[in-house]
Amino acid sequence: MTDAPASLLPVALQATEIASHLVRTRVPGLLTAKGDRDMASEVDYAVERAVRDYLKERTPNIAILGEEEGITGDTNSDLLWAIDPVDGTANFVRGIPLCGFSLGLIERGRPVVGVIDLPFLGTRYHAAQHTGAYVGDRRIQASMTTDLKDAIVAIGDYAVGEGSEAKNRIRITLTERLAANVQRVRMLGSAAIDLAWVAEGKLDASITLSNKPWDTAAGVIIAREAGAQVTDQDGTDHTFNSTATIATAPAVAKEIATLIIDANRLALKS
The missing domain is CATH 3.40.190.80 (D-Maltodextrin-Binding Protein; domain 2)
Incomplete structure (x- = not known):
C-alpha cells in the first residue's frame, strides 16, 4: 500500500466542495429517463462533469467511474475514482433533503478514500484508510449497540x-x-x-x-x-x-x- 490514499484526500475534499455548491444552488432541471422508474436530473450531469474535469486536472493518471457517464481514463491503473453526483435523485427532485454527493477512491478493488457531502443537511463525512472517519473535524465511531x-x-x-x-x-x-x-x-x-x-x-x-x-x-x-x-x-x-x-x-x-x-x-x- 502506498501513501497515495491519505495524500489524495484533499483532492477529494475540494472536488466535493465543487459538487456541493452545484447541488445547493441549482434546480434539478429536466429529467432524463434511465429505464423503468429511474432518472437523472440536469444537476446529476452538471455535477459529474464538473468533478470529472477537476479530477482529470489534478489526478490525470487515475481513471474515473461516474454513475451517469461511465468510465474514462486508464482502466489498467490500480486506482479508480467513483462518483455519484446526486445519490438519492428521486429525493432531490422532490425537494426531500435526504440526498448527497459521494466520491470514493478505490485501490485494487477496495475503497481507500471517501467523502460524502449532504448539502441540504450541512454535513460532510470523510475518511482515508488507517486515519479514521470524520464528520467535519469530529472523529466518529460506529454504534455500540449489542442487542x-x-x-x-x-x-x-x-x-x-x-x-x-x-x-x-x-x-x-x-x-x-x-x-x-x-x-x-x-x-x-x-x-x-x-x-x-x-x-x-x-x-x-x-x-x-x-x-x-x-x-x-x-x-x-x-x-x-x-x-x-x-x-x-x-x-x-x-x-x-x-x-x-x-x-x-x-x-x-x-x-x-x-x-x-x-x-x-x-x-x-x-
Whole structure:
C-alpha cells in the first residue's frame, strides 16, 4: 500500500466542495429517463462533469467511474475514482433533503478514500484508510449497540427495472424479518446516507442488496474507518465485486447476517 490514499484526500475534499455548491444552488432541471422508474436530473450531469474535469486536472493518471457517464481514463491503473453526483435523485427532485454527493477512491478493488457531502443537511463525512472517519473535524465511531431489538436498521430502495419482481421478493421478505426483530426499519433513499449514518452511529446497520461502486465506495471506507463491519451478503469482506453492501455495528453483525440468509431462503420458497 502506498501513501497515495491519505495524500489524495484533499483532492477529494475540494472536488466535493465543487459538487456541493452545484447541488445547493441549482434546480434539478429536466429529467432524463434511465429505464423503468429511474432518472437523472440536469444537476446529476452538471455535477459529474464538473468533478470529472477537476479530477482529470489534478489526478490525470487515475481513471474515473461516474454513475451517469461511465468510465474514462486508464482502466489498467490500480486506482479508480467513483462518483455519484446526486445519490438519492428521486429525493432531490422532490425537494426531500435526504440526498448527497459521494466520491470514493478505490485501490485494487477496495475503497481507500471517501467523502460524502449532504448539502441540504450541512454535513460532510470523510475518511482515508488507517486515519479514521470524520464528520467535519469530529472523529466518529460506529454504534455500540449489542442487542438486535435495540437496533435501527436502514434498508436500500426496492428494485425497479428488469428482474425487479424477483429481487423485491427478497427485499420484502427481509423487511418483514427486520420488522419482527429490530427496533425500527428505515428506508432513506440514499446508500451514501445509510453508510455515513452507520459510521456516525445514527444507524446500527445498513442493508443494500446491490453494489454499485459510485453508490457505495465512499460510504464503505467511511464506515470501516469508524469501526463498522462491512461485508457482502454472504459475510465475506466487501469489495468492488460484491453483490451487496452490508454495514453493521460489530456486535449485531452475525444476527443481521442470519436475517438476510433467512430472507433469501424464504423468498426462494415463495
